[in-house]
């Protein structure tokens with residue numbers, strides 16, 4: 001069976017040699033939630049935007065991304081707009097960027113229902129209020145008549161989730177949807193997302209390992225524009241193979257709860273966009289690097305590394321870089 005989303009060797013460059021996404025391989029199965037995690041600037045957002053024809057001006061996208069077997073890369077703007085509206089929904093970190101600041105929230109949801117459902121005009125606003133109630137917004141009839149800025153950040157993100165899912169997409173792309181929220185609200189919004197996407201495939205972008213454990217079935221760890229490790233959340237968080245993944249997880253003190261909080265900082269720098277990377281891009285920061293690493297490893301059996309941690313080594317490996 002074909003995967004719902006199958007990304008192969010996806011690349012985004014900003015002119016010759018200025019590659020920001022350097023050959024991403026990633027799959028999302030039907031109904032599955034896959035988290036993409038990695039440090040700032042590693043190409044998470046760009047990967048998601050490139051799939052849907054939303055990469056910034058001047059970006060050139062190549063490689064392959066198939067939705068249900070159909071190629072997205074190279075599609076025209078009209079076709080992509082159709083896919084974005086219908087089959088793939090996106091939620092961003094800042095809901096204000098997607099909401100119209102001068103239109104009542106309920107009206108915006110009703111407009112979306114006009115596009116995606118055969119619902120009659122008279123029924124739409126009422127349905128919008130019900131949608132708001134369904135995502136836990138109290139006093140929804142009053143809230144629906146308010147402008148986006150009158151709602152809290154958490155409420156706005158709930159509105160975005162209700163709109164994104166009302167279109168019944170096959171795939172939801174969520175790019176740091178809870179990062180701007182305070183911790184309690186973040187937990188509530190994550191719980192809502194989890195509950196509402198049981199049957200929807202989700203590509204969930206985050207830099208928070210705690211969120212990965214909370215929401216995802218599988219995880220893809222990105223480094224410098226590539227996926228360097230992938231596997232089930234359990235495999236990757238409990239037995240990281242790539243030294244980069246191990247480093248991300250290591251700084252967390254309690255081994256029974258190895259996955260809360262933001263990415264720790266790792267000494268050294270991520271290669272800049274346009275910087276020529278010979279061999280493994282992590283090798284300058286890697287405690288395991290040797291001569292083999294002057295050749296770039298490819299993603300094989302879930303890891304792109306010449307010296308991955310094996311089961312027996314994971315503990316020792318965690319020791320030697322401490």
Ligand SMILES: Nc1ncnc2c1ncn2[C@@H]1O[C@H](COP(=O)(O)OP(=O)(O)OP(=O)(O)O)[C@@H](O)[C@H]1O
Pocket residue numbers: 014020038039040041042043044045046047056057207273
């Ligand atoms: N318009 C652009 N022109 C040139 N470089 C760009 C442009 N947009 C993004 N980039 C570069 O592409 C790289 C990847 O950006 P991207 O936004 O995908 O990172 P990210 O992993 O989502 O980071 P964050 O966690 O901060 O959101 C960055 O280094 C960024 O500087």
Ligand SMILES: [Mg+2]
Pocket residue numbers: 044045046175
């Ligand atoms: Mg981003």
